[in-house]
Amino acid sequence: MTNQDxxxxxxxxxxxxxxxxxxxxxxxxxSNVDFTFILETGRLSPSSVGYEPWKFLxxxxxxxxxxxxxxxxxxxxxxxxxxxxxxxxxRTDARYDSEYVQQLQKRVKNMPEDLLExxxxxxxxxxxxxxxxxxxxxxxxDWASKQTYIALGNMMTAAAQIxxxxxxxxxxxxxxxxxxxxxxxxxxxxxxxxSAMVAFGYRAEDPTRPKTRRAMEDVxxxxx
Amino acid sequence: MTNQDxxxxxxxxxxxxxxxxxxxxxxxxxSNVDFTFILETGRLSPSSVGYEPWKFLxxxxxxxxxxxxxxxxxxxxxxxxxxxxxxxxxRTDARYDSEYVQQLQKRVKNMPEDLLExxxxxxxxxxxxxxxxxxxxxxxxDWASKQTYIALGNMMTAAAQIxxxxxxxxxxxxxxxxxxxxxxxxxxxxxxxxSAMVAFGYRAEDPTRPKTRRAMEDVxxxxx
Numbered sequence: 175m176t177n178q179d180x181x182x183x184x185x186x187x188x189x190x191x192x193x194x195x196x197x198x199x200x201x202x203x204x205s206n207v208d209f210t211f212i213l214e215t216g217r218l219s220p221s222s223v224g225y226e227p228w229k230f231l232x233x234x235x236x237x238x239x240x241x242x243x244x245x246x247x248x249x250x251x252x253x254x255x256x257x258x259x260x261x262x263x264x265r266t267d268a269r270y271d272s273e274y275v276q277q278l279q280k281r282v283k284n285m286p287e288d289l290l291e292x293x294x295x296x297x298x299x300x301x302x303x304x305x306x307x308x309x310x311x312x313x314x315x316d317w318a319s320k321q322t323y324i325a326l327g328n329m330m331t332a333a334a335q336i337x338x339x340x341x342x343x344x345x346x347x348x349x350x351x352x353x354x355x356x357x358x359x360x361x362x363x364x365x366x367x368x369s370a371m372v373a374f375g376y377r378a379e380d381p382t383r384p385k386t387r388r389a390m391e392d393v394x395x396x397x398x
Numbered sequence: 399m400t401n402q403d404x405x406x407x408x409x410x411x412x413x414x415x416x417x418x419x420x421x422x423x424x425x426x427x428x429s430n431v432d433f434t435f436i437l438e439t440g441r442l443s444p445s446s447v448g449y450e451p452w453k454f455l456x457x458x459x460x461x462x463x464x465x466x467x468x469x470x471x472x473x474x475x476x477x478x479x480x481x482x483x484x485x486x487x488x489r490t491d492a493r494y495d496s497e498y499v500q501q502l503q504k505r506v507k508n509m510p511e512d513l514l515e516x517x518x519x520x521x522x523x524x525x526x527x528x529x530x531x532x533x534x535x536x537x538x539x540d541w542a543s544k545q546t547y548i549a550l551g552n553m554m555t556a557a558a559q560i561x562x563x564x565x566x567x568x569x570x571x572x573x574x575x576x577x578x579x580x581x582x583x584x585x586x587x588x589x590x591x592x593s594a595m596v597a598f599g600y601r602a603e604d605p606t607r608p609k610t611r612r613a614m615e616d617v618x619x620x621x622x
Contacts, residue, residue, distance in 0.1 A: 178560055182435045185556055189442040211406045217617050218413040218609075219551060222568045226612055232620045248524075283610050300472075304571050309536070316540035320547045324566075327443060327548035328555055332409055336402055342548075344446045347528045360619070385442075386507050388450055393441050395584070396456045 185335065190385060192334040194341045198255040198375030204338055209258050212374065215332040219325040223297060224283060225275060227265035227318035228325055229366055231355075232258055241354050242371075248345015249371060256341075257375035261355070262326060264318040264369035266311065270297035274365065319369040326370055333374055343371040412558040414609060419563040422479040422599030428562055433482055436598065439556040443549040447521060448507065449499060451489035451542035452549055453590055455579075456482060465578050466595075472569015473595060480565075480597035485579070486550060488542040488593035490535065494521035498589065543593040550594055557598055567595040 175183075204212075216230060233239055242261070243253040253259060267274050271294070279285045285293075301307045307314045330340040351368045355361050387393075399407075428436075440454060457463055466485070467477040477483060491498050495518070503509045509517075525531045531538045554564045575592045579585050611617075 181560060182432075185559060186435070186438060186442070189439060189552075192444070194444065208406075211410070213614065213618055214410060215413060215555075217611055217614060218410070220416070220418065220554065220566055222566075224610075226617070228617065230618045232618060235621045238621050278612070282612050300569060305568060306572070310534075312533070313536060313540070316537070316544070320540070320544045323544045323547035324551035327551040328413075330444065331439075331552055331555060335409060336405060342444055342446070344529060345524060348530070358621075360621075386448075387441055388502070388506050390437065390441060393450070393452065394437055394454045394456060397459050397462055397582075397584075 188331060188334040191337070192330060192340065193381045193385060195252070195339040195373070195375070195377045196341065197251040197378040198257060198339065198373070199378045200255045202257065202376040204257040204374055204376075208336060208338065209374070211336070212329050212333050212338070216325040216329045219328045221321035221324065222317070223300070225265075225268050225278065225318070225321065226282075227268040228322045228369070229263040229265075230325075231261040231263060231360060233261055234258070238358075242346070242351065245350035245354065246343065246346035246371070249341075249343045249373065252341050252343065252373035255375065255378065256373035258373070260329075260372045260374070261351075262322050262369045262372065263355075263361070263366040264315060264322045265365060266315050266318070266367055267365050268318040268321075269307070269314060270294060270301055315367060322369040326372055329372065329374075337376075338374055339377045340375075341373045343373065346371065409559065412555060415561070416554060416558040416564065417605045417609060418565045419476070419597070419599070419601045420565065421475040421602040422481060422563065422597070423602045424479040426481065426600040428481040428598055428600075432560060432562065433598070435560070436553050436557050436562070440549040440553045443552045445545035445548065446541070447524070449489075449492050449502065449542070449545065450506075451492040452546045452593070453487040453489075454549075455485040455487060455584060457485055458482070462582075466570070466575065469574035469578065470567065470570035470595070473565075473567045473597065476565050476567065476597035479599065479602065481599035482597070484553075484596045484598070485575075486546050486593045486596065487579075487585070487590040488539060488546045489589060490539050490542070490591055491589050492542040492545075493531070493538060494518060494525055539591060546593040550596055553596065553598075561600075562598055563601045564599075565597045567597065570595065 239253045279290055307317050326342060333340050463477045503514055531541050557564050
């Protein structure tokens with residue numbers, strides 16, 4: 175078997191290893207270096223037009239986790255046992271003409287002023303006409319939120335590749351979670367809102383049911 | 399250096415290797431076994447409540463690619479040069495009481511009838527109240543679309559880990575792409591719609607600009 179074959183097998187093993195872990199071993203903590211690695215795969219993830227419209231809150235504080243638990247039925251065991259618990263925020267202002275995007279393009283992407291001016295009308299058409307993101311605040315937010323799911327997927331897969339378990343969570347009341355986060359001053363005055371959550375740690379026990387997925391021929395269609 | 403350290407370094411190298419490849423080497427094709435591997439990481443990706451609300455169209459037909467190119471400004475070079483070009487569809491009917499979800503839960507997840515009945519009201523509350531997905535058709539579709547971005551991210555990262563380039567694409571007119579797909583009978587009578595596109599292949603040349611990302615301290619906040 176070649177090196178490449180081994181690599182592919184290892185990656186697929188990680189996909190099969192990963193499952194939505196409900197209860198983690200509360201005594202087993204992820205090392206700092208491993209958790210930094212996981213966050214790094216989120217940070218380095220791609221996003222549409224490079225807007226990186228995300229922020230990762232690592233909630234380690236017990237009282238804070240307890241508050242979240244009251245409004246998150248899908249994170250009951252995870253909030254109590256996860257080694258690391260991340261609330262993924264998405265930006266509400268990921269539009270071409272926002273202060274956030276302007277600053278990102280200038281300071282992070284180092285785009286010169288004239289390039290910025292050339293791109294602006296194109297990004298406007300992209301967001302307004304092609305994707306129709308200005309139909310509602312929700313449409314724009316959901317678009318930013320989609321990008322965070324790339325980072326979410328990457329972080330879970332990267333974790334699985336080094337034997338760390340995870341659970342993605344949407345089972346919470348969005349409005350109530352946002353209220354909690356806002357009251358703690360974590361939403362940058364409404365520029366951020368909750369997109370999803372994800373817990374990391376080491377499983378307390380193996381899953382009882384085998385992974386199921388639709389068959390390849392049901393999810394893939396070739397147009398030759 | 400331990401095995402784990404090597405693995406982490408290799409994964410981060412893949413994240414740094416990956417960039418939005420605009421032009422692929424048109425003579426270099428991805429092998430069937432490698433492309434099947436990439437698709438497999440999409441198929442095995444997690445999705446909210448396990449709905450797998452996606453389908454992957456692999457568009458290899460030249461005339462078909464040309465049709466898409468006319469309405470996809472962001473895929474001009476990719477459609478002409480990519481070894482494999484995927485249109486990712488998301489379901490428009492990913493709601494708890496749809497035929498699709500019922501069948502998936504019975505036939506794929508092998509859930510017994512009584513469990514299905516127990517879960518139904520919970521999934522209803524989840525979708526209707528917690529996530530407010532029934533506000534509009536768009537809200538429900540965007541939710542399904544978010545799940546496809548997990549698969550999108552996983553496929554690109556898996557590809558990068560075996561030295562294959564990719565480019566995620568949102569630069570197209572959604573309505574026009576859907577019209578083309580519908581006219582070819584690819585949308586299951588409106589049960590599917592375009593979510594994103596992604597091209598795979600081998601880069602024609604290295605990127606001219608280095609990868610930029612916001613700093614770790616700007617994207618991560620710890621609550622200790």
